[in-house]
Amino acid sequence: MSSSTSVGTDEHPAVVLTGITKRFPGVVANSDVHLTVRRGEVHALCGENGAGKSTLMKILYGMQPPDEGTIEVNGEQVRFRTPSDAIKAGIGMVHQHFMLADNLTVQENVVLGAEALHGIGKKARARIIELSGRTGLNVDPGVLVEQLGVADRQRVEILKVLYRGAKVIILDEPTAVLVPQEVNELFDTVRGMQEQGYTFLFISHKLDEVRAIADSVTVIRRGTTVGSADPKTVSSRQLAEMMVGSELPSPETRESTVTDTVVLDVKGLKLMTPDGSRPILDDVDMVVRSGEVVGIAGVEGNGQTELVETIMGMRKAGSGTITLQDEDITKLGTLARREAGIGYVPEDRHRHGLLLTQPLWYNRILGYQTRKPTAKGIWLDTDGAKSDTERIVADFDVRTPGIDVPAAALSGGNQQKLVVGRELSGDPVLLIASHPTRGVDVGAQALIWDEIKRARAAGLAVLLISADLDELIGLSDTIKVMLRGRLVADADPNTVTPEDLGSAMTGAGSTSAAVQETAVVEEGEN
Amino acid sequence: MGHLRGKLLPPALAIVFSLLLCGVALVISGANPFSAFGAMVTQVGKGTTLVDIINSTGIYYIAALAVAIGFQMNLFNIGVEGQYRVAAVIAAVVGGSIALPTGIHTLVIIIVAAIAGAAWAAIPAILKVTRGVNEVISTIMMNGLAIGLSAYLIRRDVFGELRGNNIRTAEIPESGWMPGISFGGGGTMFGFIFVAVALGVGYWIMMNKTRFGFELRASGESSTAASAGGVNAKKMILVSMLLSGAIAGLISLPELLGRDHTFSLNFTAGIGFSGIAIALLGRNHPGGIAFGALLWAFLDKSGLALDNVGVPREIVTIMQGSIVLSVVVAYEVVRRFELASEQRRVGRELGTVGGAA
Structure with missing residues (x-):
């Protein structure tokens, strides 16, 4: 001392x-x-x-x-x-x-x-x-x-x-x-x-x-x-x-399940600030294949949130195209994109993932209000929603006394398990997971990692955004570094270290062979 | 059971509290609160009061439903007042100027009223969706315009005619009326009351069983979660506002089709504002709204008896105001209590420790 x-x-x-x-x-x-x-x-x-x-x-x-x-x-x-x-x-x-x-x-x-x-x-x-x-x-x-x-x-x-x-x-x-x-x-x-x-x-x-x-x-x-x-x-x-009090879970995935089938193809995506003064997303090109987890690394506020919300259709892209399984979804609304097979675990489950005062089964319907098993035509299928919620509660180990309790009564980890379970139902082809284990306990974290891995092995394409570099390196098959709205570098999760990623995230330039710059590194800013 | 308690306790508390408050007000003004309340209750059995209360309940019910649809997604349609006024004058003008078989004539008037109300509501809805204009401001302004428009439409050089000291639209022929149920000296109950009941059932089905109702509730609960769940916010604003306006357009029809058959200077104003209070009191629930409308109608009609016992009728207004204020407070208190007890229950059943913040 x-x-x-x-x-x-x-x-x-x-x-x-x-x-x-x-x-x-x-x-x-x-x-x-x-x-x-x-x-x-x-x-x-x-x-x-x-x-x-x-x-x-x-x-x-x-x-x-x-x-x-x-x-x-x-x-x-x-x-x-x-x-x-x-x-x-x-x-x-x-x-x-x-x-x-x-x-x-x-x-x-x-x-x-x-x-x-x-x-x-x-x-x-x-x-x-x-x-x-x-x-x-x-x-x-x-x-x-x-x-x-x-x-x-x-x-x-x-x-x-x-x-x-x-x-x-x-x-x-x-x-x-x-x-x-x-x-x-x-x-x-x-x-x-x-x-x-x-x-x-x-x-x-x-x-x-x-x-x-x-x-x-x-x-x-x-x-x-x-x-x-x-x-x-x-x-x-x-x-x-x-x-x-026990052994730490590890996010590590074992063997690659990446296929050649392109699920998500983003080309030249641009998004401007509301006043049009500068780009939030600048010419983003990206491909996510079936069975592949593509991780986006970046300091918060460099456009990751906007990238996700643009792919989900919650923001309108200025230019560029988004293709999901050979279907151009650039002009579609959020609901149509979900129906086309995108599952979405939002970064803020309270703001974007749940209706907090509503029961769990009612939350099951959100995002699925047009599809089986929660809806039939213009009618809700409350029985279907309830039984499918029971399934999620059992399969994803959501700790709750029942499906009629309001979502707000659950702990953060259990809320997140419910959201992940919901977004993995209905056979999505693409899962967008933003900080999927932020603010959850170790047990829930391990379960969520396992479920993402299992879905990936079954051919799901995953776009993962995380501030937890260990999670990113452990789960991803490909890592892309985002800086000021651009994807500036690719990293190989097998060899990259958090420090290497950190350098790339701040734009300090590549210090490791594991990080390969993709774009012309911008200079002269600031 | 806890569910029901959470729903019934607040209005009961609010009513008891406002009774006490009015009792105090009565004592201060030198009157006996017991004789005043007693006069109000006994008034119900006198003359046409009971039927008047039922008729009035139906009218308030429709108004509160119109408001509640907007409330479900945190849209404050203050413009119900103007929407039903415009709908009333247009429905009266159209109904008085066409000749159709019985029944169809009535139906056309109802449809015209709904469309007129929706059209008047469409203006603030479009302004909000395209320009972001706050609907509270725009609907209040539309209320002012509605008064001007209705006054213009019943001018004698437009659609109006002078009858005695009153200016009114041409009378709707009998084929366009909606018959009521007569109780002789007890008065006549409007036939439109049944339409009001049907609207309530339809509202319940819409809110609880349909995708539209789900999207409406989700938008009201969390607009951000709704948009992430694929609910199109602009479409919801537009549709719910139009629907609210269409129902608002029906408010004047019980009187127009069942009693007045014309739009005149004696038009009953202010129901749209009462609808706001009743929707708050009934928590947008079709049953709760029915109860609120009944209470409102009772206070309105039996309050007339207060003059007989030397108590100013305005005490009723105090009561209505204090009920709304205290019910809002009571719901919030009970809601927090229920949520906390639910969390306690979940925690107890799972035996968890930890999970703070």
Whole structure:
């Protein structure tokens, strides 16, 4: 543990959580959690999605009160009613999803809500410049946030909490949005700040990163802390087993099932921003064959979402053609495309996949309202929908007391299993899966991977978009890298590493023989 | 069982709450709430009140159905008021100027009214689909235009005629009337009430058994999920608005075909707005709407008795307003409670721990 230079150093740890329990309807999110964070250390909190990390941090940050247990900061017991109480106690949180206003400047974003500290003028600016150095942010406070890259936006978020006087900084999955190179830069920043006396609580489920940055690790599983470990001596495998309590599933597919039959053929696809100023999709060419999984790698916001929605017909392409099994579907609507045999697992199941307050069987009809077994002509076949939902619940291991409960009552993993089960019914020829295992537990993840593999072996063509590079490399037969609306490189999943992909995703150019650039690399931008 | 509780509890709570509120208002204004409510209840048995209530219920029911179709997909058709006014005047003009055999004449009038209502609703629908104009604004403006249009159409130099002190359209010949059921001194029940019942049954079938109903509900629940599921949002807006307008066009027909046989200055206005309140009260459910319409009609007609006991009739308006407000609040409270208890139940049956956030 590095020496702390801040005033008032004494024996008390920075944060101690004792016996924290938090219940939500239907679940105990945290039960009897114990966590001690020493001053000046980087303390990692590890756990699978849904293990209760986020809830614990919300409790520490005053967003939710614990049902039981105590919080101590610097040796004093505290009760946080709101995040501003936590901020006063010197705790700051950098959320996984940035909370920045794009159309405001860096300074305005930092000062927003904290105007009382240093005003909004020169004093604030001077303070921001002073703190900027600590976060490695090298931009003028007058720059608009929309002009910053992801890594710099994250620094602005850190700057925000420093400006409010935080000494203990919670980083909630800070690397989820970064490519490997940016992760290293973030870690340099964290180490630099650690030397200046800041304490970090680093939340992650990426074990290599945890071992690289943390001074100590606490593992949380099924809502409770199951133990601590020294990252210098523990192996990733041991950590993983602590996290899941069993062996990790692997996305690896064994042998290739790729055939010559082209299922999806995209040619010259273009999509402009609504104001027509710049392309979101720029001349995308792509082929997905029967039995093939084509993975799209890319930093979020480089056109993957738009590519999927254009293929689904939810957005109208500016130009280009989309052919499904020799049928030109460019002009068809979403429903006709689904009827032609496209299954769609959307990236946001709540917004695009489910009718949350409706029962499970009613959700089975969505997207299939014109087809058997859920419809006959203009009439719904509710009996058919119900019995087919029973089938999905059984085959896909959807944990539910019945098919009449509203979709919102299920956990994320079970909701996703229902969506995947639905989209694999009706013999699709193409499955578009956007982040199919995002936010689901390990068991559901393994099942979804298995089902995708099984369908692929049966001749399904799959277009996979994922931010999880391990998932992408493990499942795909072909990987394409997307950058600023273009497919800029092909990668061979047998030989490529996440780091290679990361380079290609940021446009740093190919560093590996496994990544072959397809298009002329654009230069002179920015 | 929990399902039924979630549906029946909120309106019951809302009615009790608004009764209390009106009771307080009555006490403050110096009246005895018990004698006031008592007068309202006993009024039902007097004269034609009961039949009036039934007739009025049917009219409100059609209005609320028209509103509910839009509500199902979060489309606020505030323009029901204007749609039925335009439909009424056009149906009266057409019905008064053609000669057809009995029955067919009536049918033609009904169809003309539905088309006129749909056509008036088509304008805001097309504006919304093509230009993104908010339907609340445009339908409110169309209501204003409807008043002007109907006033113009019954001018004596257009289609109107002067009868006594009243200006009206030509009377529909008897072949175009719809006979009612007479109860002698108890009044005459409109024959169109049966059409209203049929509309309610049709509405239930449409919402629960057809693909269109599914797409309508899906659009209302989540427009993003509906579009990912292949529901064409623009088509749904257009079709549901036209359907809402067509049903709105029928609102005035019970009176037009069963009693007035002409569109005159005595035209009953304001039913479209009551329809909004009743659709809210009935949660867009055909049964709930029927109950709401009945309650509304009861308050309207038996409220007349309040003058006899020296209580201002406007207390009824207070009651109607407070029922709508409190029912909206009560539904939301019960909905959250039900969802939480459902999640608890699922959690308990599966014995899960974890799965936070």
